[in-house]
Amino acid sequence: xxxxxxxxxxxxxxxxxxxxxxxxxxxxxxxxxxxxxxxxxxxxxxxxxxxxxxxxxxxxxxxxxxxxxxxxxxxxxxxxxxxxxxxxxxxxxxxxxxxxxxxxxxxxxxxxxxxxxxxxxxxxxxxxxxxxxxxxxxxxxxxxxxxxxxxxxxxxxxxxxxxxxxxxxxxxxxxxxxxxxxxxxxxxxxxxxxxxxxxxxxxxxxxxxxxxxxxxxxxxxxxxxxxxxxxxxxxxxxxxxxxxxxxxxxxxxxxxxxxxxxxxxxxxxxxxxxxxxxxxxxxxxxxxxxxxxxxxxxxxxxxxxxxxx
Amino acid sequence: xxxxxxxxxxxxxxxxxxxxxxxxxxxxxxxxxxxxxxxxxxxxxxxxxxxxxxxxxxxxxxxxxxxxxxxxxxxxxxxxxxxxxxxxxxxxxxxxxxxxxxxxxxxxxxxxxxxxxxxxxxxxxxxxxxxxxxxxxxxxxxxxxxxxxxxxxxxxxxxxxxxxxxxxxxxxxxxxxxxxxxxxxxxxxxxxxxxxxxxxxxxxxxxxxxxxxxxxxxxxxxxxxxxxxxxxxxxxxxxxxxxxxxxxxxxxxxxxxxxxxxxxxxxxxxxxxxxxxxxxxxxxxxxxxxxxxxxxxxxxxxxxxxxxxxxxxxxxxxxxxxxxxxxxxxxxxxxxxxxxxxxxxxx
Numbered sequence: 001x002x003x004x005x006x007x008x009x010x011x012x013x014x015x016x017x018x019x020x021x022x023x024x025x026x027x028x029x030x031x032x033x034x035x036x037x038x039x040x041x042x043x044x045x046x047x048x049x050x051x052x053x054x055x056x057x058x059x060x061x062x063x064x065x066x067x068x069x070x071x072x073x074x075x076x077x078x079x080x081x082x083x084x085x086x087x088x089x090x091x092x093x094x095x096x097x098x099x100x101x102x103x104x105x106x107x108x109x110x111x112x113x114x115x116x117x118x119x120x121x122x123x124x125x126x127x128x129x130x131x132x133x134x135x136x137x138x139x140x141x142x143x144x145x146x147x148x149x150x151x152x153x154x155x156x157x158x159x160x161x162x163x164x165x166x167x168x169x170x171x172x173x174x175x176x177x178x179x180x181x182x183x184x185x186x187x188x189x190x191x192x193x194x195x196x197x198x199x200x201x202x203x204x205x206x207x208x209x210x211x212x213x214x215x216x217x218x219x220x221x222x223x224x225x226x227x228x229x230x231x232x233x234x235x236x237x238x239x240x241x242x243x244x245x246x247x248x249x250x251x252x253x254x255x256x257x258x259x260x261x262x263x264x265x266x267x268x269x270x271x272x273x274x275x276x277x278x279x280x281x282x283x284x285x286x287x288x289x290x291x292x293x294x295x296x297x298x299x300x301x302x303x304x305x306x307x308x309x
Numbered sequence: 310x311x312x313x314x315x316x317x318x319x320x321x322x323x324x325x326x327x328x329x330x331x332x333x334x335x336x337x338x339x340x341x342x343x344x345x346x347x348x349x350x351x352x353x354x355x356x357x358x359x360x361x362x363x364x365x366x367x368x369x370x371x372x373x374x375x376x377x378x379x380x381x382x383x384x385x386x387x388x389x390x391x392x393x394x395x396x397x398x399x400x401x402x403x404x405x406x407x408x409x410x411x412x413x414x415x416x417x418x419x420x421x422x423x424x425x426x427x428x429x430x431x432x433x434x435x436x437x438x439x440x441x442x443x444x445x446x447x448x449x450x451x452x453x454x455x456x457x458x459x460x461x462x463x464x465x466x467x468x469x470x471x472x473x474x475x476x477x478x479x480x481x482x483x484x485x486x487x488x489x490x491x492x493x494x495x496x497x498x499x500x501x502x503x504x505x506x507x508x509x510x511x512x513x514x515x516x517x518x519x520x521x522x523x524x525x526x527x528x529x530x531x532x533x534x535x536x537x538x539x540x541x542x543x544x545x546x547x548x549x550x551x552x553x554x555x556x557x558x559x560x561x562x563x564x565x566x567x568x569x570x571x572x573x574x575x576x577x578x579x580x581x582x583x584x585x586x587x588x589x590x591x592x593x594x595x596x597x598x599x600x601x602x603x604x605x606x607x608x609x610x611x612x613x614x615x616x617x618x619x620x621x622x623x624x625x626x627x628x629x630x631x632x633x634x635x636x637x638x639x640x641x642x643x644x645x646x647x648x649x650x651x652x653x654x655x656x
Contacts, residue, residue: 015649052406056645070645074408082406088399090321092328104317105407149403 004030004065005188006051006157011060013046020046021057022212028190028205030156033183035203036192037294043212044192045085048161051190052082065156065188078106081155085162085192087146089134095121096130099148106153120148125174139166147175157188164191164198176202200292208301215301226296228270230277231259231286245280246273261290310416314409318417319424322391326425339379340432346375347436351443365443366450366565370575372440373454376433377554380426380462381494388422388469389483392642397479401642411643415474415635422466430458445573447565454562454576460624461554464631465490471634474642489634493627497553504546505586509539512590518598530599540590547586551623556583560620570608581609584616 006028013021021043028034036044049055051062053069053076062069069076089098096117103113121130124144129137137145143166150158158179164172179202183189193199199206208215230242242260243250254261264270277284291299326332350371354364392415395401404414441451469486476482514536522528550556556579564577572578 050645054402054405054644054646056647073645074410077406077408080406082403084399084402086399088395088401088403090325090400091398092325093321097324101317101321102403102407105314105404105409107311107314107408146403153407 007063009061011057024214026207030188032204033189035199035206038209042209079156081150082159083146083150087142091135094131102149102152124148160191196295200294225263225265227261227290229290233283233285315413319421322421343436365440365445366574369440384465385486388466389486390479391418391470392474394479405644419470423463426462449563457558457561464627467631471638474638501549505541505543508542513537514594516596543586544589551619552626557620557623566610570610581613584613
């Protein structure tokens with residue numbers, strides 16, 4: 001049965017003696033935004049190149065909306081949109097021409113390509129710069145141009161390599177809305193990044209890649225202790241009073257500038273902690289996980305794999 | 310192979326060139342050079358009208374040679390980084406990920422480089438027209454030489470595009486394109502000269518002269534004198550020159566002769582020279598100064614009659630090299646890529 005998403009089973013790829021990808025399996029479901037998380041050099045870009053039908057895997061199988069990009073690259077290219085991390089733009093072409101040329105390369109007629117370029121540039125917020133040469137665009141604007149180019153043939157599967165790097169907060173929000181809308185239309189989005197805070201706000205699911213291998217997300221169960229950041233109004237109280245309110249030893253309460261860091265095992269424990277702090281009369285104005293969900297998972301991952309070694 | 314996508318790639322390449330100022334400067338400089346060359350040619354060949362032939366043919370051949378020379382010098386830089394330059398700019402992968410096939414990409418780049426080279430021919434058109442008006446040019450010479458020029462420009466473009474796909478770094482692919490082109494243009498000359506001179510054979514010449522007495526009357530004949538010396542055997546290596554682009558154009562163009570049987574243009578002179586290299590030196594030559602008047606030498610036309618034209622062999626060798634390089638470049642650029650040129654990224 002052909003799944004409309006991405007299915008990767010034990011894909012490997014080496015460059016000479018360097019094993020870039022040493023066994024990645026992942027599934028990206030349609031209707032969801034899947035994050036590809038891993039440190040620099042983990043093999044994310046190599047994996048995306050294989051998914052984009054540009055690089056042949058040494059082993060393993062890839063299905064993009066049910067199509068094998070090795071056996072049928074043209075078929076896969078018809079359904080996938082790819083936005084590379086290194087964004088090259090033809091220096092002499094305007095933004096409009098850049099998108100229109102890509103549309104023409106997907107076989108659209110001249111007038112269809114022009115219409116599509118105008119619509120997409122509006123969609124990614126580059127309508128004002130449509131006739132500016134691509135080389136004068138800022139990095140963030142080039143990212144958007146790359147996104148427009150990836151969307152030009154209305155793909156079912158979108159592969160984005162570090163799409164949010166270089167984007168300002170407003171552009172990040174725009175990107176999130178755009179990808180959400182894309183996923184809501186039943187399509188598949190795979191986004192890679194090493195900036196976890198950036199991915200956090202974007203993705204539904206996450207796939208972790210460490211040293212060329214995909215690893216299952218560590219259980220984010222109740223038993224795992226997470227640090228929460230507690231800030232109170234006015235002058236900070238002593239750590240002792242915070243610890244007392246929570247029934248902890250003062251050594252268990254960390255300081256982060258004007259805030260405290262407290263570990264809770266799971267959301268329920270954190271909720272009880274907040275109640276205890278309020279009951280003790282502390283004017284809590286900020287109460288949130290100190291690190292993002294993905295970041296925490298990623299850090300746990302490093303700790304787990306470090307422990308194994 | 311889809312014509313629409315192929316043409317999109319061609320126009321994409323050409324648009325970027327057309328929008329660079331440097332390109333127009335280059336064409337302007339070229340026009341200025343041609344103007345000078347044409348003016349000088351008119352001065353240089355003005356004597357020909359005295360022999361009943363217009364100077365047009367000679368001027369025409371000089372202009373075609375200047376165009377070819379310029380294309381030889383420029384096309385490696387135009388075509389020699391077509392594929393790897395795009396890879397460096399990260400503009401190759403976004404094309405590869407579309408429905409454009411590898412064949413369309415490399416062929417589109419070849420056609421674009423070819424058309425760029427033809428821009429030099431286009432600039433030369435007014436000058437070629439002036440030469441045609443000056444007269445003395447046969448229609449066959451005009452058609453054939455232009456046709457071969459166009460094919461040669463395509464061969465250089467193919468060598469450049471092929472190497473740009475095979476070699477990872479633009480600098481080295483441009484340099485290697487220059488080397489391959491130089492191998493045809495200069496290398497063939499060097500091999501011809503050196504190999505001919507290295508394979509000398511001994512020939513002897515016998516001669517005797519009239520003796521004159523003190524009053525200046527013919528007196529008696531000297532005895533036969535024999536000289537033995539070594540001559541280079543260009544007849545064994547003449548075929549090396551066949552792959553030279555300048556020789557190919559000259560050799561392919563039907564030669565026009567004047568009333569004395571001498572070629573009237575540069576093409577004819579070079580073609581005759583190359584063909585006469587096919588003639589082996591005579592092992593024994595006899596020159597009798599005591600008999601009759603001055604010897605009558607056969608005209609160039611008579612000497613070259615029946616000697617082999619070789620241009621199609623040379624052009625065939627060039628086309629083979631061009632096709633092999635293009636094929637290699639295509640294989641190297643294919644996606645999904647199995648191997649990458651060392652030190653490069655797909656994107």
